[in-house]
Amino acid sequence: MAQVYDSIAQQYKQFCSSPFAIYVETYTYLNLIGDVSGKSILDLACGEGIYSRLLKQNGAARLVGVDISSEMIKLARLEEDKQPLGIEYIIADVMDVGFIENFDIVVASFLLNYASTKDQLLKMCHTISTNLKPGGRFIGLNNNLDLLPEFYHKSEKYGLAKSCLGPLEEGSPLTLTLTIDSEGNKVSFDNYYLSKQTYEWALRSVGFEDIRWHNPLVAPEGVKKFSQEFWEDGINYPYFVGISCQR
Ligand SMILES: C[S@@+](CC[C@H](N)C(=O)[O-])C[C@H]1O[C@@H](n2cnc3c(N)ncnc32)[C@H](O)[C@@H]1O
Known part of the structure; x- marks a missing residue:
């Protein structure tokens, strides 16, 4: 996994400035996380730190x-050098990083879908739980596990393609292809399908309660800029979902 992201770090960063990333992904995520004033936060699979x-x-x-990718963390640290915010970055695999400290909130956007087995998912969830204060919240974004492959093409107009060879089974690889610029340049990488039941089992096993799944939202500025109709496929056939739960 580290090598994959080491080789695409810069391209992935480019996708983060696409309309879908700004008006749907970021808007949904920040809404779910809510007020963070004065909170301590651990960002797992932080990528280049957006x-x-x-x-x-x-x-x-x-x-x-x-983050497991040294190139992703290099980009994050470059931003920190340019505009210091006091963020600390660690290169590590979430599955074995262990206890760092007790945080108020742990967030992870597009981490859990890199687990290809129940055991890997459990290890990631264990790290999340271990680093949360009692009563602390976990908020994540994840591939939408409920979307059937026949609808994967619905997100292509937003520069997001997803494919799966064969039926969706526990551990099935999914190939994601992102269009990263207006010239149509693309970058591809794999992650894995595990069922919602498996996710809920793993989260409960490490002490989480009140597990909720959230559909994407579109920022009002995004509707104004592109129209409601433009975003309808993104809402009716969600490419990703939010997860929240409490320890
Ligand atoms: C799709 S990117 C998301 C990055 C960032 N969270 C965002 O939303 O922009 C997925 C990230 O997960 C990281 N990753 C995947 N498996 C990991 C693991 N086991 N431990 C730490 N990071 C991991 C990759 O290196 C990559 O930076």
């Missing part, structure tokens, strides 16, 4: 980002 920076700028008191 959400770590946003959460710190939105008032988080402490922000630690963890």
Whole structure:
């Protein structure tokens, strides 16, 4: 996994400025996370730190980002050098990073879908739980596990393609292809399908309660800029979903 993201770090960063990333993904995620003033936050699979920076700028008191890819963390640290926000970045695998400290909130956008087995998912969930204060919240974004492959093409107009060879089974690889610029350049990488039941089992096994799944929202500025109709496929056939739960 580290090598994959090491080789596409810069391209992935480019996709983060696409309309879908800004008006749907970021808007949904920040809405779910809510007020972060004065909170300590651990951002797992932080990538090049886009959400770590946003959460710190939105008032988080402490922000630690963890990612397995040294190239992703290099980009995150470059941003930190350009505009210091006091974010600490750690290169590590979430499955074995262990206890860092007790945080108010743990966030992870597009981490859990890299688990290809129940055991890997459980290890990731264990790290989330271990680093949360009692009563702390976990908020994540994830591939939408309920979307049937016959509808995967519905997100292509937003620059997001997803495919699966064969039926969706526990551990099936999914190939994601992102269009990263207006010239149509693309970048592809794999993650894995595990059922919602498996996710809920893993979260409950490490002590989480009140597990909720959330559909994407579109920012009012995105509707104004592109029309409601433009976003309808993204809402009716969600490419991703939010997850929230409490320890
Ligand atoms: C799709 S990117 C998302 C990055 C960032 N969270 C965002 O939303 O922009 C997925 C990230 O997960 C990281 N990743 C995948 N498996 C990981 C693991 N086991 N431990 C730590 N990071 C992991 C990758 O290196 C990559 O940076």
